[in-house]
Amino acid sequence: MGNINSSGNDSDLKVVHRMTVIKRIIHWTLFLSIINQIITGMYIAYPFLIFGKTPTQADSPVSGVLNSGETYQAFIMTWMREFHFIGAVLIDVSFFAWLYLAFFSTKEPLYKSFLPFGNKINEMYKMIKHYFTLKNKPETGKYQDPLNAIIFTFFHLLLLLQMATGFQMYVASFTGTSAVGAWWPAMLHICTDWTLWVFGGLTGVTLTHLFITWLIIIFIFYHIYIEVWRSIVWKEGDILIPFGGYKYSRDNLKEDDTD
Amino acid sequence: MGKGDEKNKTAKGKKIENSDRACSDEYDDKTDKTNFKWDPLRNIADDPDEALNIVDSRLTNLEKEYFKSQKDIDENFNNVFSASSISRREFIQWTALLTSALMLPTIFAPRVARAANILTRTPFIWLDMSDCMGNTEAFLRTAHPTPAEIILNYVSVDYMESIMVPAGYQAEARRDETVKKYKGKYILVVEGAIPTGMNGKFLTIGAKGKTGLEITKATAKNAGVIIAVGNCASYGGIPAAYPNPTGSVGLSSVTNRQVINIPACPANPVNLVGTLVEYILIGKAPMLDSLGRPLWAYSGRLHDNCYRRGHFEAGEYVKQWGDDGAKKQYCLYMMGCKGPFTWNNCTVAQYNQDMSFPMRAGHGCIGCSEPAFWDRMTPFEKPNLDAKIFIPGVEATADEFGVALFGAAGVGMAAHAIYTGVKRRKNNKEKEKNNGKDNDNNKDKK
Numbered sequence: 001m002g003n004i005n006s007s008g009n010d011s012d013l014k015v016v017h018r019m020t021v022i023k024r025i026i027h028w029t030l031f032l033s034i035i036n037q038i039i040t041g042m043y044i045a046y047p048f049l050i051f052g053k054t055p056t057q058a059d060s061p062v063s064g065v066l067n068s069g070e071t072y073q074a075f076i077m078t079w080m081r082e083f084h085f086i087g088a089v090l091i092d093v094s095f096f097a098w099l100y101l102a103f104f105s106t107k108e109p110l111y112k113s114f115l116p117f118g119n120k121i122n123e124m125y126k127m128i129k130h131y132f133t134l135k136n137k138p139e140t141g142k143y144q145d146p147l148n149a150i151i152f153t154f155f156h157l158l159l160l161l162q163m164a165t166g167f168q169m170y171v172a173s174f175t176g177t178s179a180v181g182a183w184w185p186a187m188l189h190i191c192t193d194w195t196l197w198v199f200g201g202l203t204g205v206t207l208t209h210l211f212i213t214w215l216i217i218i219f220i221f222y223h224i225y226i227e228v229w230r231s232i233v234w235k236e237g238d239i240l241i242p243f244g245g246y247k248y249s250r251d252n253l254k255e256d257d258t259d
Numbered sequence: 260m261g262k263g264d265e266k267n268k269t270a271k272g273k274k275i276e277n278s279d280r281a282c283s284d285e286y287d288d289k290t291d292k293t294n295f296k297w298d299p300l301r302n303i304a305d306d307p308d309e310a311l312n313i314v315d316s317r318l319t320n321l322e323k324e325y326f327k328s329q330k331d332i333d334e335n336f337n338n339v340f341s342a343s344s345i346s347r348r349e350f351i352q353w354t355a356l357l358t359s360a361l362m363l364p365t366i367f368a369p370r371v372a373r374a375a376n377i378l379t380r381t382p383f384i385w386l387d388m389s390d391c392m393g394n395t396e397a398f399l400r401t402a403h404p405t406p407a408e409i410i411l412n413y414v415s416v417d418y419m420e421s422i423m424v425p426a427g428y429q430a431e432a433r434r435d436e437t438v439k440k441y442k443g444k445y446i447l448v449v450e451g452a453i454p455t456g457m458n459g460k461f462l463t464i465g466a467k468g469k470t471g472l473e474i475t476k477a478t479a480k481n482a483g484v485i486i487a488v489g490n491c492a493s494y495g496g497i498p499a500a501y502p503n504p505t506g507s508v509g510l511s512s513v514t515n516r517q518v519i520n521i522p523a524c525p526a527n528p529v530n531l532v533g534t535l536v537e538y539i540l541i542g543k544a545p546m547l548d549s550l551g552r553p554l555w556a557y558s559g560r561l562h563d564n565c566y567r568r569g570h571f572e573a574g575e576y577v578k579q580w581g582d583d584g585a586k587k588q589y590c591l592y593m594m595g596c597k598g599p600f601t602w603n604n605c606t607v608a609q610y611n612q613d614m615s616f617p618m619r620a621g622h623g624c625i626g627c628s629e630p631a632f633w634d635r636m637t638p639f640e641k642p643n644l645d646a647k648i649f650i651p652g653v654e655a656t657a658d659e660f661g662v663a664l665f666g667a668a669g670v671g672m673a674a675h676a677i678y679t680g681v682k683r684r685k686n687n688k689e690k691e692k693n694n695g696k697d698n699d700n701n702k703d704k705k
């Protein structure tokens with residue numbers, strides 16, 4: 001087993017900058033708001049906590065664990081929806097910040113790794129091969145590896161779909177105008193009405209929103225798994241990226257350590 | 260039919276009591292005047308006076324056309340309502356209700372009354388296609404009809420299979436005659452979906468065995484206004500439910516003329532009469548939403564106008580038919596209420612003599628005013644999340660499919676983790692074995 005001190009001097013272990021402060025803020029905002037979206041969204045889909053439960057309803061195990069008494073004291077669905085919308089706003093802002101940085105970040109623009117041209121596809125397959133053989137680890141480059149970059153891009157497309165379907169459900173309660181003017185629902189209709197045709201009416205849009213939630217949950221588990229896997233297998237501290245912004249590169253130490 | 264041509268002369272120069280401004284007695288071509296702005300939801304028109312003038316001259320012209328004299332007009336009112344024991348007072352109340360339902364200011368109330376009166380004389384064709392006649396039944400068979408239903412019973416129906424006197428060849432001759440004689444003037448109401456499979460042969464009607472498709476196309480061509488009543492005529496409804504063996508479609512798919520959709524199962528008489536009255540007033544379709552429904556009736560979502568909404572927000576739900584929550588009128592979201600997905604005015608202009616609607620009666624909405632409701636809103640008594648998702652080859656709810664994918668992904672990741680562990684151990688052992696030796700092989704592989 002290779003070990004930093006035993007295998008050459010410290011200067012060979014390079015430090016690679018991967019996430020600017022803004023990107024880290026975006027990352028953890030997304031993390032918190034998506035967890036929030038999943039919890040509140042699942043409640044909206046299936047209100048598992050029932051307030052003001054009645055004796056018959058309490059007989060069933062899924063019925064209310066909380067009983068707040070009178071109707072006017074309990075607005076749990078209101079709060080769930082309120083937090084869902086707050087989370088939605090955070091996601092929207094983060095998404096567009098990410099989109100901007102993906103192309104115009106001066107330090108690490110994502111497009112350098114995800115645009116599938118030239119050897120990018122090849123590098124992606126190399127990484128997948130590496131996952132299943134543990135051999136021939138692709139070099140740690142200046143930018144994100146193409147496989148991650150493409151998966152992150154795909155994830156953001158899911159977010160975009162989630163925003164489109166979410167705003168379609170949101171605009172459903174408007175009748176042509178709003179507190180900030182008629183432009184707001186009009187804009188949402190223009191941006192999201194296509195979902196009605198693609199997914200088959202508002203019920204289909206809602207089911208799509210719910211199904212994408214599951215895809216996002218799968219992404220989260222995959223994402224955490226693979227970052228932990230990398231940290232263990234590569235020993236380059238990948239898990240530190242969203243905290244400190246840096247990881248290490250052992251590419252110079254390869255002679256001694258070929259895990 | 261008392262609709263002769265000589266009436267224009269008799270009514271000329273008559274002052275009509277209800278109009279509060281003088282209007283020209285000249286007969287102007289209606290078709291010229293339909294190009295004005297009409298937006299009752301916001302501010303009716305750029306120049307409200309102009310809109311009012313247009314409406315007044317339209318009404319005057321129509322009265323001249325369909326009535327013999329002022330006396331005829333008054334008597335018609337009386338006949339219609341005394342025959343159904345509705346007092347004049349009740350009728351005035353109803354016009355006020357309809358005026359506000361149409362989102363018009365009160366100055367229009369007397370005009371709405373005049374239009375309702377004219378409506379009873381306007382030539383009218385009611386076609387039945389693939390349907391259960393539920394709309395007809397609902398309009399004709401109420402025990403205590405409201406003025407809306409009375410007007411529908413009293414309109415001078417030139418063709419309507421369920422109530423007309425002529426039969427067979429005579430009936431069809433009557434229809435063809437109306438189409439010819441009142442070209443561009445008659446109201447066409449279609450109930451039921453139109454089968455298009457096998458060139459329409461799934462539905463043949465009448466002595467000559469014409470297909471429903473032919474009949475609708477021929478009658479729609481010259482109609483003054485075309486209205487699809489009920490979900491089937493609007494969007495295909497139940498005949499068009501998956502897998503739709505007859506290729507049934509809504510009316511708007513078989514004609515390239517504008518169709519006003521009054522969906523629901525059955526449609527609310529108020530919505531039909533209101534739309535007809537508005538047509539008489541302005542000579543064109545009212546403002547429609549993207550699904551062809553009049554905005555005045557279909558711009559609100561049931562969920563947003565439901566009296567149980569407070570319980571929805573409070574997290575108080577009926578969980579079982581007849582449980583305590585049901586007795587306390589809790590929200591029916593978990594019993595499959597489709598109010599959150601449905602636009603209609605049931606909670607405002609109520610059914611059954613303006614008395615009730617599903618949620619009031621304790622059952623959720625089934626979304627009957629939305630396209631393809633039989634496919635999209637089912638299961639009716641379970642929340643939307645229990646609906647099957649439409650992915651070819653997958654027969655599961657979104658959650659079932661999601662959990663299955665999640666499980667598969669989890670198994671994959673676990674397998675990969677175990678594989679990684681085993682492989683690393685093996686590699687380490689090999690390395691230990693090779694330790695000390697010159698290890699060229701490994702390097703070459705790079």
Ligand code: HEM
Nearest residue numbers: 018023030031034144148152220224227238239240241242
């Ligand atoms: C809801 C949960 C999460 C989501 C949606 C998410 C999403 C993302 C996205 C989109 C990126 C790419 C950033 C960019 O391109 O600017 C990223 C990077 C990263 N995330 Fe997460 N993340 C989540 C949770 C976590 C957690 C809990 C960890 C571990 C502590 C983590 C570790 C990382 C690491 C190490 C990277 C950098 C990967 C690289 O640049 O090679 N993430 N994450």
Ligand code: HEM
Nearest residue numbers: 034037038041042044045088162163166167169170210213
């Ligand atoms: C990662 C992001 C998101 C997740 C995981 C998520 C999850 C969910 C889930 C599971 C539901 C319940 C669906 C059902 O009733 O079957 C829901 C409802 C909803 N979501 Fe999201 N959502 C996300 C983002 C958004 C965004 C960006 C918006 C934009 C406004 C949004 C708006 C809504 C609305 C309006 C509803 C319906 C609420 C209601 O019926 O009262 N969501 N969400």
Ligand code: SF4
Nearest residue numbers: 565568590591596598
């Ligand atoms: S009963 Fe139906 S329409 Fe009424 S609040 Fe509940 S879900 Fe909405």
Ligand code: SF4
Nearest residue numbers: 603605624625626627
């Ligand atoms: S409540 Fe729903 S199902 Fe009932 S009539 Fe209205 S739209 Fe149709």
